[in-house]
Amino acid sequence: MTAQANRKARLKSTKGWFMRDWRLYVMLILPVMYYLIFCYKPMLGLMIAFQKYNMFKGMWGSKFIGLENFRFVMSMPDFPVALKNTLLLNFMGLIAGFPVPIVLAIMLNELRSIGFKKVSQTLLYLPHFLSWIIIGGMVLQIFSPTSGIINATLLKWGWIDKSIPFLTDGIHWQITYTLVGVWQNMGWGTILYLSAITGINMELFEAARIDGANKLQQIWHVTLPGIRSTIVVLLILNVGQMMNISFDRPFIMGNPMVQKYCDVLSTFVYRAGITNSQFARATAIGLFQSVVGLILISCANFFTKRLGEEGIW
């Protein structure tokens, strides 16, 4: 027998696999434990969504009440408002925010000067590392009526005679919210696309150039098709997140003037659940969000596969 055949035979048995790659399996233990402990074990706690939860008796001692928590929460007048805002703000964020990193990544990729590219990248990543507390303070400084930088300047120059209600009028607020989000995330979002672009075979560009394609044609016919699968995967993941919205961003940027436009599921849960120690009700909404998120992501995956793309599973 040749050495190669020997090796093949060994790999056929499970033991053989393990013997060869045991170091990798050992390394796998930590992430698996992470998922078990932090992602699967807490799912047990979902039980309390169906209970009249008594925090002293815990989830094993509390009374089962079926869907009562869901019924209560969904009958609150704020619930449909929060649901609508969550979807709307996420949708606006997706429409405005999704293409930006792609465009930006292509632009960065085309930069000739390495130094300039690095500096721009760093500056673009920077907002991602600022907490929303800080961004919230900046937003207030910049967009406040009368005293904010923009309004104060425009008023002084006489371009406007009334403050633009960036933060105090519903629609204005939603646009401000969306654009601030785009600004914060666009740089960070380019990372995946940049690495995908690096993965494109350089010969394709060469061939395109020889065929007489200009820069724009190269981008359109080589770069974009080259990163298409990355775009699709990220789009599916984003659609799956439509029902989820972070807590800090709407909570910090929102204010009572625009309550009807800034109240989203996370702030609603905080108010109706956490502040009153109504954990079971908060859990019920969380479960509802996850179920809808699962449905959305499954649909998105199904349709992309139908369109001939590779899905995420």
Next chain:
Amino acid sequence: MKKTLAILLALALLIGLAPAVVAEGDWITLRVETYDREITGLDVTNCWQLHYAQEHFGDPNHIKLEFVSFARWTEGDLLTNALAGGTAPDICLTYNGGLVQQAIDDEGIWQLDDLLNEYGENLKAFLGDELLGYGQSDHDGDGVKEQWYIPARRISRANVGNFIREDWLKALNMEKPTTVEEFTEYLRQAKEANLGGETTVPFSFGIYAPDPLYNVRRFTDAFVDFSQVTEEDWFAYARNPEMLPGAKEGFRWLNTLYHEGLIPDTFALTDNDKANDTALIMGYNGFFSQQPDQPWRTDKNYQIELEKNVEGGHWVTVNCFYNESLGKYLHDIYAPAGLSIIIPLTTDEKTAVAAVQYMDWMAIPENMFAMQNGLEGINFEGFTENGIPYGVKSADAVPDENKMHAGDICFISNGLCYGDDEKNAAALALPFAGYEDDVVASYVDALTDAWTQVSFTVSVQAETDYGATVKSKQGEFLAAVVSCDADQFDTVFDSGIQEILQSGAAQMIEEFRATYQEGNYRGVFPGNL
């Protein structure tokens, strides 16, 4: 025979001694919740008071004291988690009444009657029956109220501090306003004269998001027509001052101020506290309303900071929210009960006894004095003629081993207690050297025509279910009615009220009314003053 007897005797002796021997080594640990206000250089879990209490209470009783630090501003959430996780300290403190009520309903805490009767003689004497009553409710429905928590004694109950700029009054040649009309006139003239410079906004006004109308009712209550309010209504609308007859005019008044530029146009933007503080100390404002000792507090000393920026800048108390239907300047005051002290059921009986013994020890005057004031010559300079310490030193002015945490460690007393009301009142002004008269005047105003805030002695389910939602709606309502166009005011106000009612206030009002009729309430109706 002798031998047998000797052996028996020896055995008896041994048996008799055995528990004592075991007890020698049998120390218990008492974990006490301690508020941490994040004062630089002070470790609340290792402060002077801990060692003092350990030496004078712990060691003689074989109890090892342990202070567990809870951040003061998030204590409610932290304690909720600790209780739910079964890791709560043996003595828990909280200002979150809802949490205490839930702990009673869920039967997660010790019922304290027997413990107090047996081990809490001094504590009961210090608190008194009326105050202890705040911690009692009839949970099992047998018609007898049980003691579920220990309410701390609140030394100063004043809550309202309204302040105006004396130097502005002088500049305008005006007397202190005594009615809302005079006050409005003051604001207008101050704005017109630009007394605070270009950025003058005479009335410092913002929304307190956790409870938006809690402070605003100080102004709107002046407009309420008490001839149309019964005592029952007062309690039914306890959380909805915007619905009292006449209050609408108060909100209309705020709307007028907004359109005249007398209150900041940023009033509704959250996170504005810093900007408001800056405006106050830079001298842009001519009026603000907070706590009665606010201008002189060490953490935000508006008075001293203002003097640095504006020569002669001077905050003085003002009484101008005159209610005509009553002929009174209404001021709400706190209930005599301060924070709530509970012992969770995760604490065993022996430790629960130790917990009550600790509080009982604390209630003895000399112990309380030490726990609140420290040592003469180290933590304070000496005594005034009426026996109150003066020259209290800040934490960084005392040696490390004597650093103490003044307010919160002696938790059975909310505020410094020197025995009688007169001394306690005199002591309030003492820390604010140079401004004693201003402070005293402010407290006098705050206690004028004072009505005790409303509370209920049983859990009101509708408030648990809808309370937070209603408050959020009230914030939205306040922002809308104050900033809407004047000709839209009536529409906005009426639809806002409807929305608050629909978001759960209707159920709350109904249940409060029923609770009142059952007699399960505390507080004062201003009509009875």
